[in-house]
Structure formats: structure tokens, C-alpha cells
Amino acid sequence: MGFLGIQGGGGGGFWLPRAASTGAAPVDALFYFILAISVVFFALIVGLMIFFVVRYRRRAGQGPQPSPAHNTPLEITWSVIPLAIVIGIFAWGFKVFMDLATPPANAYEVQVTAQKWSWLYTYPNGHVDDVLHVPGDRPVKLVMTSEDVIHSYFVPAFRVKRDVVPGRYSTLWFEALEPGEYQVYCTEYCGTGHSDMLSKVVVHPPGGFEKWLEDASNLLNTLPPAEAGERLYRSRGCIQCHSMDGAAAIGPTFRGLVGSQRVMRSGTRLVADENYIRESILEPQAQIVAGFEPVMPTYKGRLKDEEITALIAFMKSLAGEKGEEQ
Numbered sequence: 584m585g586f587l588g589i590q591g592g593g594g595g596g597f598w599l600p601r602a603a604s605t606g607a608a609p610v611d612a613l614f615y616f617i618l619a620i621s622v623v624f625f626a627l628i629v630g631l632m633i634f635f636v637v638r639y640r641r642r643a644g645q646g647p648q649p650s651p652a653h654n655t656p657l658e659i660t661w662s663v664i665p666l667a668i669v670i671g672i673f674a675w676g677f678k679v680f681m682d683l684a685t686p687p688a689n690a691y692e693v694q695v696t697a698q699k700w701s702w703l704y705t706y707p708n709g710h711v712d713d714v715l716h717v718p719g720d721r722p723v724k725l726v727m728t729s730e731d732v733i734h735s736y737f738v739p740a741f742r743v744k745r746d747v748v749p750g751r752y753s754t755l756w757f758e759a760l761e762p763g764e765y766q767v768y769c770t771e772y773c774g775t776g777h778s779d780m781l782s783k784v785v786v787h788p789p790g791g792f793e794k795w796l797e798d799a800s801n802l803l804n805t806l807p808p809a810e811a812g813e814r815l816y817r818s819r820g821c822i823q824c825h826s827m828d829g830a831a832a833i834g835p836t837f838r839g840l841v842g843s844q845r846v847m848r849s850g851t852r853l854v855a856d857e858n859y860i861r862e863s864i865l866e867p868q869a870q871i872v873a874g875f876e877p878v879m880p881t882y883k884g885r886l887k888d889e890e891i892t893a894l895i896a897f898m899k900s901l902a903g904e905k906g907e908e909q
């Protein structure tokens with residue numbers, strides 16, 4: 584640990600985590616500058632206050648004294664110096680903000696979709712994943728939107744954070760300094776699963792990203808449907824709300840679902856066949872299962888037919904008694 588836990592060289596310390604992007608060092612420098620100014624002025628003001636309290640305390644036999652006249656040079660000094668400092672902080676902060684807000688033209692673009700409670704990344708070739716894989720040798724730009732409520736995308740090690748709002752796009756960019764894995768958080772409270780709304784950025788060494796993307800994109804064509812379905816269950820966020828083990832979570836479990844009797848909130852009874860499952864995925868609000876809230880996001884336009892088929896194959900592979908309702 585350096586002075587007051589401040590670490591140079593981006594190693595991470597008491598105040599800030601490791602600085603792992605090109606934009607992190609300028610943010611940290613500004614933060615530490617403001618911190619230092621605050622410490623200096625805190626010490627100066629509180630120190631003088633204590634000194635005056637002691638020096639000019641009331642003593643026996645002393646009455647009130649007349650107040651001294653203005654001291655114009657002193658008053659100008661204590662106005663102009665802080666003014667110069669805050670203008671300096673503004674100019675510096677504005678420069679850092681503009682750099683953070685302006686993605687370089689050669690940035691690699693990934694679409695980000697936030698939904699309760701996962702982050703989904705769509706690559707230029709159409710592959711969707713729940714982990715952000717990026718090339719390590721160029722800047723990356725994220726174009727983000729939300730399916731439901733306001734979320735906020737935060738990668739502490741890169742010092743980037745941006746709200747992700749339904750019905751509009753927000754962007755964010757970074758360039759990692761070295762390959763590795765970095766934690767992603769949601770920092771806008773978005774309901775029950777908010778604290779589980781985690782993801783990762785995997786920064787690949789040169790050449791590694793292209794290979795990863797090719798392998799990942801082919802996975803669905805090479806795996807048996809039930810296994811491909813399980814991948815989708817994990818990578819498309821179903822796992823946040825549906826369990827494999829028979830326990831009800833935010834949504835009903837997938838174990839034993841296919842072919843079972845379902846009771847809807849409206850009182851309708853039906854059998855969960857393939858068409859019912861398909862409708863539940865594409866139009867979740869059409870029929871609400873009794874005992875659950877209508878919080879499932881729609882996957883219309885986001886899952887291809889063969890992906891839905893794979894998901895159904897996966898659900899069928901989870902045969903067994905339902906442990907919950909009915």
C-alpha cells in the first residue's frame with residue numbers, strides 16, 4: 584500500500600480497484616487530485632478553527648470586543664484561489680468526460696441488451712452470449728439498450744459506467760490494457776435479481792477473439808439439441824428465473840414442465856405441450872402461470888426457431904416430478 588492506500592501504476596489500492604483500461608488513469612488522477620484538495624482544505628479549515636477557538640476563548644474579566652474592519656486583500660485571496668481551483672477541476676473533468684464519451688472511430692462494436700436480470704451481448708455475426716468477449720488490441724464500443732427497466736452497466740476496472748434505458752440507446756467505450764477477466768455489475772436497482780445481474784468482460788490476446796467467436800458461433804450446430812438448449816438456457820438468462828432442479832424461483836422450474844398440467848392465473852387449465860412452451864417464450868404475457876408475477880421479458884425476435892426447439896429439447900431432458908405447485 585502506498586500513501587493513504589493510494590497505489591501508482593494502476594495496481595489497485597484502498598480507494599480504487601486495478602486500473603485496467605486506457606481511460607482509467609486520467610479518471611484516477613482527477614479523483615486523487617480532488618481528494619488531495621479536499622484533504623488540504625479540510626485540514627486548513629478545521630485546523631484554523633480549532634486554533635481560533637483556543638486562542639480567542641473567553642477569559643475571566645474580558646467583555647465583548649469590537650469586530651475588526653474588513654480585510655479586503657485577505658477576502659479577495661480566499662475567494663480567488665478556490666475559484667481558480669474549481670474552474671481548473673471543471674476544465675480537467677470536462678476533458679476527461681469528453682474523452683470517455685467519444686468512442687474512437689476504429690472501435691469494435693458489440694450490442695448489449697439488458698433484461699431482468701442478465702446482460703446479453705450480440706456480436707456483429709449474430710452470435711449472442713452472456714459474457715462479453717473482446718479483442719485486446721483495439722478499442723471496444725458498446726451500444727446498449729434495455730428490454731424492461733433502467734439498468735446501469737458498470738466495469739469498475741475500466742472506470743466506465745452508463746445507464747441502460749428501455750426505448751433508447753446509450754454507448755460506452757473502453758480499451759483494455761491487457762488480456763484478462765473483468766467483473767461487470769448492474770448499478771441501478773432493478774428488482775429482485777439486481778445483485779445477481781453480473782457478467783464478465785473477457786479480453787483476449789491478439790488473434791484469440793476471432794477464434795473464440797468462430798467456435799462459439801458454431802456451437803449450436805455441432806451440439807445435440809438438448810445440450811445446445813442448456814447452453815441457451817444459461818447464455819440467454821433463463822437461468823436467472825427458472826431452475827433445473829424442481830424448485831420454484833422467480834419463474835416455475837423447467838424440471839418436469841413439458842407435458843405437465845398447468846393452471847393459469849385466469850383459471851384456465853392446460854397441458855404444457857410444445858406450442859404452449861413456444862408461446863410462453865415469445866409472448867410471456869399472453870398467459871400467466873398461477874402463483875407467479877408477469878415479469879418474464881419477451882424473446883420475440885431474439886430467439887430463432889431452432890433455438891426455441893433446442894430449449895424445448897433441453898426441458899424435455901429434465902424429466903421428473905415437479906417439486907412445486909399442484
Ligand SMILES: [Cu+2]
Nearest residue numbers: 734769773780
Ligand atoms: Cu439491472
